[in-house]
Amino acid sequence: MSVLMILVVLAVLAAAAFVLARQRALASAGGSPRQLHSLPVYYGWFGALAVLVPSLVALVVWLILQPLVLENRISAQLPAALVAEPAKAALTMADVRRVAAGLDAAVAQGAMTDTEAGMIRTEFTNVRDRLAKVGVALGSNVSKEVLAAAQDYREMSHWGAIGRSVLVLGLAALGLAWGVSRAHKDFRARNLVEKAVLGLLMAASSIAILTTVGIVWSMVSETFDFFSKYPIQDFFLSLTWSPNFRGGSDLGIIPLIWGTLYITLVSMLVAVPIGLFAAIYLAEYASRRTRNWVKPLIEIIAGIPTVVFGIFALVTVGPFLRDWFAAPLGLGNSGSSVMTAGIVIGILNIPFISSLSDDIINAVPQSLRDGSLGLGATRSETVRQVVLPAALPGIVGAILMAASRAIGETMIVVMGAGAAAKLSLNPFEAMTTMTVKIVGQLTGDTDFAAPETLVAFALGMTLFVITLCLNIFALWIVRKYREQYE
Structure with a gap:
């Protein structure tokens, strides 16, 4: 399931949690909003937040960690000559991702089946020609090792997407059940919702600070790298x-x-x-x-x-x-x-x-x-x-x-x-x-x-x-x- 589809499902579950939590809180008060600790809308928002907060946090963490884990595992499988230097390793991984995307495109366009795309190393010596028929050019520098790594990358990405969907939607379902079960007339929904909104505002205000820190860090680190290769006095004092x-x-x-x-x-x-x-x-x-x-x-x-x-x-x-x-x-x-x-x-x-x-x-x-x-x-x-x-x-x-x-x-x-x-x-x-x-x-x-x-x-x-x-x-x-x- 794609990230967009996951977000759509989360939005539907959050809307359902909003309605169910609000209705359950009103039912516990005999239908009288005056008997509730908070306004009915706060119970609904609590149910929606119970669905969205854990699932979105898990989704963001997964999207950050999955590429790092995949690239580390693929790099460990590649020959040492292809990943000996950071720059060369980056180019090799770029080829791996490009070939994996080409395999996905070939499967989508019918040039090969999903099973065939997973058997590159054992049966297909004409992969380049078959992909070229659908307009996917691999380039002359793509080796058998890169093709094999691309197949592994594609397979692990597929299972990673499945695991991501299961984890995120599972947390959303548990959050829906928990948020609706807490909706009761004596539950202090307003306090928790306002704390959640305060946390959201603090996170939003921190983005500018974190962005500045990231910009400064990236420039400082590369600047020190430059001065390790070029004299600082020549940089600031030379007239040419x-x-x-x-x-x-x-x-x-x-x-x-x-x-x-x-x-x-x-x-x-x-x-x-x-x-x-x-x-x-x-x-x-x-x-x-x-x-x-x-x-x-x-x-x-x-x-x-x-x-x-x-x-x-x-x-x-x-x-x-x-x-x-x-x-x-x-x-x-x-x-x-x-x-x-x-x-x-x-x-x-x-x-x-x-x-x-x-x-x-x-x-x-x-x-x-x-x-x-x-x-x-x-x-x-x-x-x-x-x-x-x-x-x-x-x-x-x-x-x-x-x-x-x-x-x-x-x-x-x-x-x-x-x-x-x-x-x-x-x-x-x-x-x-x-x-x-x-x-x-x-x-x-x-x-x-x-x-x-x-x-x-x-x-x-x-x-x-x-x-x-x-x-x-x-x-x-x-x-x-x-x-x-x-």
Whole structure:
């Protein structure tokens, strides 16, 4: 039974438990809800939870452990030459899973029976040809050992699916019987259901923490692996970025940091004035009708995909800057440049800064404005000397968060700034960022254990630390701002 079918059966059993538990609780109270400790719906939910909680926990644990157990058992049966190294073992197991899936497809399409698929090692020497007839290509590197392991993998997966169905549905049936039997007028169903909901909320809130821990752990472990193969001082102090998978690479991060910060600076020079002035206008000068029209129009920019911005940079902004500024001034003849990517990323960040700054300015107490106007100040003087200084911590926090977003942008940089890692002050030259190189080093058929591939994790860890520091600083400023005006 497939996982989807198991979930459907569990949903039916949970619905049945809900109805039966509710009816049994009402029957124990003579049909009067006033005699119940809890509302009738709580008894129903208790019955449904009695079915779902143990069965779903067992299903999740089984789905996590079964692949690990199967791969360990199959690896133990394979020749040592096929699993001598971790990378080679991973490729071999990928072939085993692919062949097992091919056997399942052949059985499903009628190219062979289920019994025939289980007799590969003893009777079938033309398995490759028979699978090719139904469009399942095994490849020339599939050996007899891999075919045999695939048959064992398929058979164990089949029995594992049966055991999973029996265990999960058995627990669901026991939970149904137990949940319905506990439904009585004196049973404190509400307390247990609320505890279960509290546990669900705590689990949901823990997902973000566990995800962050997993991301950091994966990057830290691979980063240490990279520094065990490449000198750390060369990575942080070298001025050259020249990866070469055939050897002799120079993986200095300084040109990438320079390109990242340069493009971010240009984007902030575009986004901060426009976004901040738009926020001041909407919060202090615009009428309600104008605000209701202009604010949504500005925020539409945030909903445009970044690939569309990249096309805009490639087709419109880049050629415009090249033809009207770079070429006449003798600063370059390429449409891909720091200026192109920075301007487009700045446009992307305008609604982010505008929306946050607008909310922060509106949060400044009206009494400050009234006091300034009462002393004879004009509206512009009030905005410049009272409102903006009061809202400055929050505005700075919004700017730093926008900078973090600009640092992490990839698609616009790929299409608008090029991929050249260099140190230059010319804003009309092509440069690149750390995020672009992370994608480039992990793209294609590369050796995952090579320093040229592992360097992507070191770049990611460096980028993570930079953006984390910016976000912490921004949150500290915003918190200080909130403490001042709450």
